[in-house]
Amino acid sequence: FGKNIIHYDSIHSTNSQAKLLCDEGLQEGSVILSEEQTSGRGRLGRNWSSPKGSSISMSVVLKPEINPVHVAKVTQISAAALSLAFEEMDIQCNIKWPNDIIINNKKVCGILTEMSSELNKINYVVMGIGINVNIDEEAFPDEIKSIATSLKIEYGKQISRKQIIASFLKYFENLYFEFINTGSAESSFEICRKRSLLLGKNIYVIRGSERTPATAVSIDENGELIVKYEDGTLSNLVSGEVSVRKS
Numbered sequence: 020f021g022k023n024i025i026h027y028d029s030i031h032s033t034n035s036q037a038k039l040l041c042d043e044g045l046q047e048g049s050v051i052l053s054e055e056q057t058s059g060r061g062r063l064g065r066n067w068s069s070p071k072g073s074s075i076s077m078s079v080v081l082k083p084e085i086n087p088v089h090v091a092k093v094t095q096i097s098a099a100a101l102s103l104a105f106e107e108m109d110i111q112c113n114i115k116w117p118n119d120i121i122i123n124n125k126k127v128c129g130i131l132t133e134m135s136s137e138l139n140k141i142n143y144v145v146m147g148i149g150i151n152v153n154i155d156e157e158a159f160p161d162e163i164k165s166i167a168t169s170l171k172i173e174y175g176k177q178i179s180r181k182q183i184i185a186s187f188l189k190y191f192e193n194l195y196f197e198f199i200n201t202g203s204a205e206s207s208f209e210i211c212r213k214r215s216l217l218l219g220k221n222i223y224v225i226r227g228s229e230r231t232p233a234t235a236v237s238i239d240e241n242g243e244l245i246v247k248y249e250d251g252t253l254s255n256l257v258s259g260e261v262s263v264r265k266s
């Protein structure tokens with residue numbers, strides 16, 4: 020991965036651009052990077068802001084020959100690889116299932132996995148990663164200061180974006196091909212469990228405007244989050260949104 024890197028100074032969204040290029044036949048393993056995104060996208064239709072030069076906006080093109088129902092696993096594999104890359108730089112983080120990397124209870128990185136598929140066949144997967152690297156505290160808008168952070172804020176020093184990207188691609192490639200070759204992403208799930216922000220905690224399962232209290236019980240062999248509701252029923256979440264309950 021990363022042998023074909025396409026680097027932009029400014030682009031609407033590396034994920035959207037990767038999808039356009041995939042429609043023109045871009046090969047697996049290609050990496051799209053941009054110094055700046057003018058309409059970066061987050062999950063659930065949210066915006067994602069990535070200030071010029073101080074963040075990483077990256078999309079990796081994948082063409083896995085798997086059933087589309089398994090694509091959520093790729094997000095978990097990516098989160099595991101990011102945590103290993105951070106750890107290599109002595110940065111301790113937590114993974115908030117399914118797609119956030121958290122340091123000191125604040126979000127430093129998000130993953131947006133998108134796919135084009137027909138029937139049971141995947142045409143391509145675009146895995147987008149946004150990392151707040153060298154962003155200063157005053158550069159965060161007031162409304163997200165309490166929930167977002169950057170590697171530089173947490174560690175008090177500039178961090179090399181190149182090093183993070185290279186290290187992430189190395190770990191991701193290993194874990195991804197282990198999954199493709201064996202059909203199991205268990206070693207990635209094990210990393211996600213070990214670094215999980217949620218397991219054992221009281222959480223809310225969020226659906227639209229509804230928040231249902233539950234406990235995060237485990238991450239199962241499919242990478243799904245098992246939650247226990249207050250009436251004792253257990254449920255598997257494939258993807259979705261949860262938050263930690265303060266009380």
Ligand code: BTN
Nearest residue numbers: 032034059060061062129147149
């Ligand atoms: C989230 O936490 O909601 C996911 C954020 C994903 C942001 C990245 S930045 C690179 C790629 N291009 C986009 O437009 N979004 C993803």
